[in-house]
Amino acid sequence: MHYIECFGCGDVDGGLHMTSTVGEEHLVRSRFEVTRAHQGAPGLAHGGLLACAFDEALGSAAGNLLRRPAVTGKLETDFLRPVPVGSTLYIVTKLDGVAGRKIYVSANGRLDAEDGPLAVRARALFVEVTFEHFTSHGSADALEKFSQTAGRSREDWDINP
Numbered sequence: 001m002h003y004i005e006c007f008g009c010g011d012v013d014g015g016l017h018m019t020s021t022v023g024e025e026h027l028v029r030s031r032f033e034v035t036r037a038h039q040g041a042p043g044l045a046h047g048g049l050l051a052c053a054f055d056e057a058l059g060s061a062a063g064n065l066l067r068r069p070a071v072t073g074k075l076e077t078d079f080l081r082p083v084p085v086g087s088t089l090y091i092v093t094k095l096d097g098v099a100g101r102k103i104y105v106s107a108n109g110r111l112d113a114e115d116g117p118l119a120v121r122a123r124a125l126f127v128e129v130t131f132e133h134f135t136s137h138g139s140a141d142a143l144e145k146f147s148q149t150a151g152r153s154r155e156d157w158d159i160n161p
């Protein structure tokens, strides 16, 4: 389930265009292809965009595994290796636990292969919200557009088919 206007997974010009899929053992696998548009230091991915990619991967795992609306409350990233432009980050996310409305997730991002070197590690706390969160703070039109898009793949475990 994803939203076409999402910066992380949607069809947005200049967006991250990430894809995520639920796999074995309820792990969510996401890919982020780092282009020149994601550059910070010369030839390297911008750290803020890497954090964004992990927000997407972690949020996608929380939302799609639990099928509940949730927003990022806290996001921590460890940048362990430089991530070059032209590389692909293979991100694997797991659900660590749920306590009331709090959803804990963590992820590892490896360079250029599922078993490549570990480049970024992240943890996040998502907080479950009601749909009113999006209408009162966002817009009813945007939520309606999300519902129409998401409805197509509701029964499908492929997040971005």
Ligand SMILES: CCCCC/C=C\C/C=C\C/C=C\C/C=C\CCCC(=O)SCCNC(=O)CCNC(=O)[C@H](O)C(C)(C)COP(=O)(O)OP(=O)(O)OC[C@H]1O[C@@H](n2cnc3c(N)ncnc32)[C@H](O)[C@@H]1OP(=O)(O)O
Pocket: 001, 002, 003, 008, 055, 056, 057, 058, 059, 060, 061, 063, 064, 067, 068, 069, 070, 071, 072, 073, 074, 100, 101, 102, 125, 127, 129, 134, 143, 146
């Ligand atoms: C339209 C979506 C529909 C979804 C449908 C279903 C499935 C969706 C499927 C897939 C989704 C796919 C992809 C998603 C991909 C990416 C997601 C990106 C997500 C974002 O990019 S989203 C933008 C950034 N995000 C925000 O815009 C949040 C702004 N913020 C707030 O809106 C409030 O701040 C809120 C709601 C977070 C809490 O407010 P609140 O008043 O509702 O609740 P409260 O404060 O009581 O917190 C309750 C408990 O969480 C603890 N807690 C809260 N925050 C904490 C923190 N920072 N650190 C440690 N603990 C924290 C408290 O300590 C308490 O814990 P306790 O219960 O133990 O006391």
